[in-house]
Amino acid sequence: MQILRTAAVVAVAAAHTFASSAATRSELVVVKAVIDGDTITVSTFGRVRLLGIDAPETSHGLDTAAPFGKEARDRLTSLVLHRWVRLETEGATRDIYNRHLAYVVTEDGQCVNTVLVREGLARVSAREALARLDELKNAESEAQRFRRGMWGSTPSIPTAGYTRGSGATRSPAPKRSQSAKGSRKKKSP
Numbered sequence: 001m002q003i004l005r006t007a008a009v010v011a012v013a014a015a016h017t018f019a020s021s022a023a024t025r026s027e028l029v030v031v032k033a034v035i036d037g038d039t040i041t042v043s044t045f046g047r048v049r050l051l052g053i054d055a056p057e058t059s060h061g062l063d064t065a066a067p068f069g070k071e072a073r074d075r076l077t078s079l080v081l082h083r084w085v086r087l088e089t090e091g092a093t094r095d096i097y098n099r100h101l102a103y104v105v106t107e108d109g110q111c112v113n114t115v116l117v118r119e120g121l122a123r124v125s126a127r128e129a130l131a132r133l134d135e136l137k138n139a140e141s142e143a144q145r146f147r148r149g150m151w152g153s154t155p156s157i158p159t160a161g162y163t164r165g166s167g168a169t170r171s172p173a174p175k176r177s178q179s180a181k182g183s184r185k186k187k188s189p
Contacts, residue, residue: 120149
C-alpha cells in the first residue's frame with residue numbers, strides 16, 4: 001500500500017512538473033506596438049514573435065507586401081494594440097532574431113495566435129510538438145474548409161508596368177529596307 005501511495009505521489013509530482021514546464025504564463029503586459037502579422041512589442045519583454053504560426057510578410061523598406069500581410073497586421077493590431085495580454089511560453093524562449101517566442105492570450109482567455117490562423121491570416125509553422133499544436137491545426141483546417149483569408153481566392157496582384165525608366169529594354173522599330181524607301185513615289189505639286 002505504501003508503495004502505491006509513493007508511486008501516486010511521484011506520478012502527480014511528475015505530471016505537475018511536466019505541465020509547468022510545458023507552458024508558463026506571464027503577468028499582464030501591455031502591447032506597445034504591432035510590427036507585422038506575427039510580431040509585437042510589449043512592455044517588460046520587448047519584441048515577441050507569436051509561437052507556432054507564420055503570417056504573410058508586410059513590406060519592409062522597398063519590398064512588396066505579400067498577399068494578406070497587411071490584413072494580418074491590421075487584425076493583430078485590432079486584437080492587441082494598447083491592450084493587456086499574457087504571454088504563454090513553452091520550449092525555446094527565443095528565436096534566431098532574439099525575439100521572445102510566445103502565445104499571446106487576451107484578458108478574456110482568447111489565444112490570438114489561434115484567432116489569426118482560424119481567420120486565414122496566418123498558417124501553422126510549428127517545427128516541434130507544442131501544447132497548442134492541435135488547437136492551431138484545427139483552426140487552420142477550419143480556415144481551409146471555409147476558404148478564409150489566404151485559403152480563399154488569391155487577391156489580384158498588380159503586375160509591374162514596364163516603362164523606359166524602369167530599365168526594361170524595348171526592341172527598336174524594324175528598319176525599312178533601302179528598296180522600300182526608294183519605291184515610295186513623290187507626290188507631284
